[in-house]
Amino acid sequence: MYLAGGSVGLLLIVWSVLAMKDVAGSATMSADTSVPLIAPEAQAATPQPAVASSNSSSDGSTAKPQATARPNATAAPRPTPKPQTRSRGS
Amino acid sequence: VTLFETATFRAMGTEIEVLAAPSLPASVVENVRADFEAVEACLSRFRPESELSELNASSGRPFQASPLLRQVLGEALAAARESDGLFDPVVLRAVEAAGYRESIERVRGTLQVQTQVRERATYRDVEINADGTVLLPEGCGIDLGGFAKGWTVDLAGKRMAGCRSWVINAGGDLLARGAGPEGDGWVVGIEDPFAQGNDLATLRLTDAALATSSTMRRRWTTQDGPAHHLIDPRTQRPSQSDLVSVSVVAQTVARAEVLAKTLLLRGKAGALDYAESHAAPALLIDKYGLVTASRGMEAYLVV
Numbered sequence: 555m556y557l558a559g560g561s562v563g564l565l566l567i568v569w570s571v572l573a574m575k576d577v578a579g580s581a582t583m584s585a586d587t588s589v590p591l592i593a594p595e596a597q598a599a600t601p602q603p604a605v606a607s608s609n610s611s612s613d614g615s616t617a618k619p620q621a622t623a624r625p626n627a628t629a630a631p632r633p634t635p636k637p638q639t640r641s642r643g644s
Numbered sequence: 645v646t647l648f649e650t651a652t653f654r655a656m657g658t659e660i661e662v663l664a665a666p667s668l669p670a671s672v673v674e675n676v677r678a679d680f681e682a683v684e685a686c687l688s689r690f691r692p693e694s695e696l697s698e699l700n701a702s703s704g705r706p707f708q709a710s711p712l713l714r715q716v717l718g719e720a721l722a723a724a725r726e727s728d729g730l731f732d733p734v735v736l737r738a739v740e741a742a743g744y745r746e747s748i749e750r751v752r753g754t755l756q757v758q759t760q761v762r763e764r765a766t767y768r769d770v771e772i773n774a775d776g777t778v779l780l781p782e783g784c785g786i787d788l789g790g791f792a793k794g795w796t797v798d799l800a801g802k803r804m805a806g807c808r809s810w811v812i813n814a815g816g817d818l819l820a821r822g823a824g825p826e827g828d829g830w831v832v833g834i835e836d837p838f839a840q841g842n843d844l845a846t847l848r849l850t851d852a853a854l855a856t857s858s859t860m861r862r863r864w865t866t867q868d869g870p871a872h873h874l875i876d877p878r879t880q881r882p883s884q885s886d887l888v889s890v891s892v893v894a895q896t897v898a899r900a901e902v903l904a905k906t907l908l909l910r911g912k913a914g915a916l917d918y919a920e921s922h923a924a925p926a927l928l929i930d931k932y933g934l935v936t937a938s939r940g941m942e943a944y945l946v947v
Contacts, residue, residue: 634846634946637833638648638824639661642816642840643889644790644856 647825648809655680656793657686657747659800662805665825675803676812683796686712687788689736690747696786700736704782706773714772720791723902724767729877730906732767736785738880741752743866756866761880789873790905793817794855794897811849816856817897820849831946837861837889845927845935846946849893855900857908858889876909885911889929893944894920907934912936 648665651673660680662673688694699707709717721732723767741757763783765916770786771779780786794817801819804810809822810828824830829850833843837860847854859882864871876883890908894900903924907915912930919926937945 595791614772635831635845638831639663639811639813639845640816640833640835640843641813641818641854641856641891642835642858643837643861644658644793644815 653677656684656796656814657690658793660756661813662810663813663830664804664810665822666808668810669806672803672806676800679800679803680796683712683792683799686710687716688791689787689789698787699778699780700785703780703784706777706779708776709778714776714778716788716792716795717770717778717786718772719795719898720788721767721770721772723791723898727902727906729766730909731902732877733786733788733791734765734767734770734784735875735877735880736787737761737763737783738789738875739873740869741880742875742882743864744862748862751864756864756868756871758868758871764880766877789819790857790901791898794901797897798853805891817854817901819853819897823850823852824930834891834927837929846927847893847944849944852944853894853897853900854891855897855904856891857891857901857904859883859885859908860888874905874908883909885909885914887915887928888931890915891927893941
């Protein structure tokens with residue numbers, strides 16, 4: 555009984571740890587994909603704790619550095635679009 | 645992913661490019677081509693049978709002109725008045741004297757002999773009469789070249805009614821309508837006059853016309869050295885401006901063409917003030933390759 559109960563308890567703990575890792579993973583993906591859509595000025599004004607708090611509730615070691623690195627990545631200039639046509643002198 | 649379609653054909657000594665998003669019906673291209681062919685047949689100075697050639701051969705006596713010739717010539721003369729004569733279609737004899745007597749492909753292939761201009765007249769000396777006749781001063785001639793090309797782009801734009809968003813580009817003089825294939829304007833490169841095929845700047849255009857005048861493209865060799873097609877009406881010789889290329893954004897291609905030529909002939913010192921007083925966003929490139937944008941151009945530049 556105790557053995558069976560202990561196994562169920564152990565399985566529940568393992569399951570909940572894995573589930574929390576998934577949540578952290580989702581939060582990281584969400585941060586990655588949404589950053590390029592935010593203008594650099596708006597991003598500077600966006601409070602950061604929302605991302606940080608989701609990290610702190612998980613194992614916390616993977617997502618946090620990426621979240622702080624993102625603003626630098628978006629500050630880089632966008633590549634000039636390829637011209638669809640050209641004005642040459644006439 | 646290609647979000648627009650293109651078609652090209654040759655007319656007026658250059659390549660005509662038609663772009664439309666999301667699609668470009670073949671019938672539309674044929675209508676545009678028909679407009680270019682009709683105007684070229686009437687207004688080309690290189691075709692001896694054109695109506696313009698007949699008019700030039702009839703200088704000194706009244707010439708019964710078609711509505712098309714009267715309209716384009718009338719608009720060119722009005723533009724000349726507005727530019728105080730810096731743009732002037734009455735420069736045919738000067739262009740010929742500089743060596744540009746045939747199509748540019750032929751002129752480039754042989755050494756040209758420059759001559760002196762004997763007859764000097766200006767736009768003020770041309771009469772368009774109420775009875776439909778045109779009177780040119782004896783010995784003078786009209787060259788509607790770039791103006792007629794821009795005017796034809798404006799005309800051909802009326803053929804594009806069935807397309808959501810489009811561009812007609814006649815050798816660099818272009819009209820853009822609608823927001824382009826991705827909704828944020830058509831992306832247009834401004835060619836580096838010193839490195840053909842490369843761009844010095846990129847613009848986004850929505851519902852705007854753009855023309856570029858350059859002294860670096862239509863060039864040939866004479867016994868006195870290199871020459872180009874952009875005549876300064878004040879000297880009747882190829883321009884000695886310190887600007888080599890000027891691009892202007894305007895509402896019509898014909899107006900953009902006139903403004904670009906006027907700014908180039910004014911030179912760097914006089915071009916910026918003129919561009920800003922005429923609300924003409926302009927990109928100036930001088931003989932050292934230095935690029936200057938007038939006020940208003942920043943709205944179009946892609947940085």
